[in-house]
Structure formats: structure tokens, C-alpha cells
Amino acid sequence: GESVGLHLPTLSVQEGDNSIINCAYSNSASDYFIWYKQESGKGPQFIIDIRSNMDKRQGQRVTVLLNKTVKHLSLQIAATQPGDSAVYFCAENLITGNQFYFGTGTSLTVIP
Amino acid sequence: ETGVTQSPTHLIKTRGQQVTLRCSSQSGHNTVSWYQQALGQGPQFIFQYYREEENGRGNFPPRFSGLQFPNYSSELNVNALELDDSALYLCASSVGQGGLSPLHFGNGTRLTVT
Numbered sequence: 001g002e003s004v005g006l007h008l009p010t011l012s013v014q015e016g017d018n019s020i021i022n023c024a025y026s027n028s029a030s031d032y033f034i035w036y037k038q039e040s041g042k043g044p045q046f047i048i049d050i051r052s053n054m055d056k057r058q059g060q061r062v063t064v065l066l067n068k069t070v071k072h073l074s075l076q077i078a079a080t081q082p083g084d085s086a087v088y089f090c091a092e093n094l095i096t097g098n099q100f101y102f103g104t105g106t107s108l109t110v111i112p
Numbered sequence: 113e114t115g116v117t118q119s120p121t122h123l124i125k126t127r128g129q130q131v132t133l134r135c136s137s138q139s140g141h142n143t144v145s146w147y148q149q150a151l152g153q154g155p156q157f158i159f160q161y162y163r164e165e166e167n168g169r170g171n172f173p174p175r176f177s178g179l180q181f182p183n184y185s186s187e188l189n190v191n192a193l194e195l196d197d198s199a200l201y202l203c204a205s206s207v208g209q210g211g212l213s214p215l216h217f218g219n220g221t222r223l224t225v226t
Contacts, residue, residue: 031211042220043116043217044202049214091154091215094211095212098145098160099145099157099168099170100145102156104152105154
């Protein structure tokens with residue numbers, strides 16, 4: 001079956017620095033990708049999504065990059081803040097599919 | 113706009129018992145998906161309900177079953193509980209079937225099976 005993996009399980013950054021969280025996916029047919037943030041004791045919170053017809057999408061302080069050639073997804077967080085500390089998951093799906101496949105997650109810690 | 117709400121927040125059950133978890137979807141959303149999240153892992157798809165019918169199922173045994181009601185709320189039922197069923201159960205609502213729109217999650221029900 002499909003698998004979504006992350007290159008680094010943990011990431012520590014200084015407050016104010018930029019963060020980059022990476023994700024590798026295995027299904028070349030996946031055409032819809034989402035980044036989620038999960039804080040302790042809460043459910044995953046939608047951050048940003050991107051469809052396979054795009055290479056880049058920007059939101060407020062976040063940018064998602066999609067490289068379909070190497071099946072790689074990244075989330076960039078600008079000017080990282082303590083409130084960004086959480087576990088980040090990437091998820092993939094087929095637009096025609098009904099289930100999202102999640103990676104194990106990357107734990108981001110922001111050092112004040 | 114009301115988000116996804118789940119009840120109860122925590123539950124402790126004994127092996128062999130049955131449990132029902134409940135979910136109210138976000139207003140305007142007609143699809144509900146259930147995911148199981150083991151500690152330190154990403155969520156795993158259990159099943160999805162659309163128009164009150166199961167619309168896809170992950171690799172979970174038949175003792176995991178569900179319902180969706182006309183108001184789009186949903187229940188997850190697990191029979192013959194096993195120790196490995198201990199996990200965070202997440203409900204997510206979305207618009208339409210398939211992967212057309214993002215999932216919006218509730219805060220989950222933490223189930224402990226002893």
C-alpha cells in the first residue's frame with residue numbers, strides 16, 4: 001500500500017528562524033497533499049494544501065513545495081514562533097480516492 | 113461556524129466490551145471519516161461515510177462499524193475490544209466524497225482498553 005514518510009522525526013529551531021519540514025511520498029498517482037499541525041491533546045489542524053498541478057503554494061507564513069519528479073513535499077514556516085511547536089504531518093490522497101495516507105509526523109520544537 | 117465535535121473525550125473500557133464514539137460534523141460538511149491514531153503514529157483510515165453509506169474502508173476488521181445520520185453526524189462502534197484498540201479515535205468531516213476537499217478533524221476520543 002501507499003506509504004508517506006518523513007525524513008526527520010524531530011526538528012528544533014530558534015525562534016524567528018525559518019523551519020523546513022520534509023515529506024516523501026511513494027504513490028506517484030497521488031494528486032492532492034495536505035499539511036496538518038497537531039498540538040498535544042488536540043486533533044490535526046489543517047495548515048495548507050496543494051494539488052499536483054501546482055509546484056508551490058503560499059499561505060500566511062507557510063509555503064508548501066511539491067516536487068513530483070522525486071515525490072517530495074516540504075513545508076516552510078517563516079519566522080517560526082513558539083506557538084508553532086507541534087507535530088506536523090503530511091497527508092496524500094487521490095482526488096478520486098476516499099482516504100488520506102499520513103506519515104509518522106515530525107515534531108517541531110521552537111527554542112525561545 | 114461550528115467545528116467537528118466528538119464525545120466522549122476519554123473512555124476506559126475492558127477487553128471484550130463494546131464502545132460507541134460519536135461525532136458531529138462541521139456545518140456544511142456532508143462526509144465523515146474516522147481515523148485511528150496510535151501513540152507516536154500518524155492517523156490511519158478506518159472508513160468514510162457519505163450520504164449515510166460507507167464509502168470506503170481501510171484495513172480494519174468488521175468489528176469496527178459505523179453509521180451516518182441524516183444530519184451528517186456519525187458513530188463509530190467497536191465490538192469485542194482488544195488491548196491494541198487503545199488509541200486516539202479521530203473524526204473528520206469534509207465536503208463531498210473522495211479527496212476533493214481537506215479533512216477537518218475533531219479533537220478525538222482517547223480510548224483505553226484494559
